[in-house]
Amino acid sequence: MSAPVKIAVSNGTTNGATNGNTNGALNGATNGATQEVNGADLKKMKNANPPKVYIGSPHKEFNPSSNDSMDGNQFPADPLQCRIEPYSPYNSCTYEIVQSVAEFLLSRVTIRPKIGIICGSGMDGTTGCLADALTDSTSFPYETIPYFPTPTVPGHMGRLVFGYLGDVPVMCMQGRFHYYEGYPLWKCAMPVRVMKLVGVTHLLASNAAGGLNNNYKVGDIMIIKDHINLLGFAGNNPLMGPNDERFGPRFPAINRAYDYSVRRMAKAVASEMNINNIVHEGVYSVVGGPSFETIAEIRMLAALGVDAVGMSTVHEVITARHCGMTSFAFSLITNKSVTDYESYEEPNHAEVIDMGKHREPVLKEFIARLVKKIEHDRQQSK
Numbered sequence: 001m002s003a004p005v006k007i008a009v010s011n012g013t014t015n016g017a018t019n020g021n022t023n024g025a026l027n028g029a030t031n032g033a034t035q036e037v038n039g040a041d042l043k044k045m046k047n048a049n050p051p052k053v054y055i056g057s058p059h060k061e062f063n064p065s066s067n068d069s070m071d072g073n074q075f076p077a078d079p080l081q082c083r084i085e086p087y088s089p090y091n092s093c094t095y096e097i098v099q100s101v102a103e104f105l106l107s108r109v110t111i112r113p114k115i116g117i118i119c120g121s122g123m124d125g126t127t128g129c130l131a132d133a134l135t136d137s138t139s140f141p142y143e144t145i146p147y148f149p150t151p152t153v154p155g156h157m158g159r160l161v162f163g164y165l166g167d168v169p170v171m172c173m174q175g176r177f178h179y180y181e182g183y184p185l186w187k188c189a190m191p192v193r194v195m196k197l198v199g200v201t202h203l204l205a206s207n208a209a210g211g212l213n214n215n216y217k218v219g220d221i222m223i224i225k226d227h228i229n230l231l232g233f234a235g236n237n238p239l240m241g242p243n244d245e246r247f248g249p250r251f252p253a254i255n256r257a258y259d260y261s262v263r264r265m266a267k268a269v270a271s272e273m274n275i276n277n278i279v280h281e282g283v284y285s286v287v288g289g290p291s292f293e294t295i296a297e298i299r300m301l302a303a304l305g306v307d308a309v310g311m312s313t314v315h316e317v318i319t320a321r322h323c324g325m326t327s328f329a330f331s332l333i334t335n336k337s338v339t340d341y342e343s344y345e346e347p348n349h350a351e352v353i354d355m356g357k358h359r360e361p362v363l364k365e366f367i368a369r370l371v372k373k374i375e376h377d378r379q380q381s382k
């Protein structure tokens with residue numbers, strides 16, 4: 001049975017005050033009621049209270065005259081304001097909105113994490129992994145967080161957990177948002193900006209990916225050293241639209257996206273754990289999905305120097321770098337990409353999730369040790 005977690009119960013009000021003095025982070029007092037429930041209770045709660053569909057959901061017909069509320073707020077009466085809606089490829093989530101989400105969270109937890117973790121498919125604790133390893137945790141189902149999207153993909157649980165990994169305070173996204181779910185890229189990456197305004201300085205993202213590199217086996221880990229943003233090549237980027245300099249510059253550099261020193265720490269962790277034989281470093285490419293790749297596409301990606309392919313992470317890392325966060329990401333190779341026209345093999349999401357669960361203990365330890373090193377390094381460089 002999984003460890004009890006505290007569920008933060010929204011009382012519809014926020015009282016966090018902006019102090020804006022530490023990395024743009026907000027500071028707020030805890031006033032949210034909390035209650036203890038276990039994992040089973042949480043599932044029951046989720047089923048009993050089907051997710052409210054907020055303005056940010058891709059699945060809702062937007063109706064300006066509706067009286068639907070978002071955390072107690074009415075939709076704006078002015079229909080022009082209502083044009084700020086989620087289908088736009090341009091970011092319509094203002095700094096103030098992100099700030100209000102950060103305040104909402106900070107006013108309900110006392111913990112002030114500097115490290116934010118995003119769990120990939122099958123690694124999100126649906127069976128009780130990383131987030132359940134957190135102690136003294138407070139958990140927010142996404143549907144209880146104003147403006148947050150809700151995940152629609154199996155293997156992505158959909159809650160934000162604050163707690164201690166070892167003795168390091170972290171916040172952990174159990175479940176992420178993908179472009180193929182219907183969310184524009186800026187919306188998929190919006191939680192990263194929330195992390196930033198909560199005070200997070202280091203993003204640590206994981207994902208499930210298909211392995212193209214012939215040296216990789218299913219179950220291996222690939223530390224991402226660089227990416228090819230295929231969605232960006234096609235004119236789609238989470239930073240498209242008006243730029244708010246409070247987050248970052250109009251034209252951010254991305255060539256050092258995957259922090260060299262954190263990658264070195266990750267390799268040191270692999271040595272300590274004696275798993276060098278399954279840990280590689282390589283290039284990840286994002287595709288839009290949800291269909292897996294054709295053989296011709298895989299061959300093209302391999303020719304471009306891609307080692308692993310997936311449908312996430314890149315927009316999160318771009319958004320993190322834009323707002324000055326240090327970022328690190330790794331892929332769990334959950335399947336080998338098919339390159340042979342004679343092959344009967346087909347990738348499928350079930351095997352992706354199964355491999356995530358199978359590798360859970362190794363990944364948990366890998367992340368916990370890395371988090372400890374990052375925190376140690378952060379303390380040293382103060």
Ligand SMILES: O=P(O)(O)O[C@H]1O[C@H](CO)[C@@H](O)[C@H]1O
Pocket residue numbers: 119120121122153176178206207208209289310311312313348349352
């Ligand atoms: O990248 P994560 O979220 O780990 O998920 C990966 O697994 C799914 C395909 O099985 C896709 O969503 C792909 O991106």
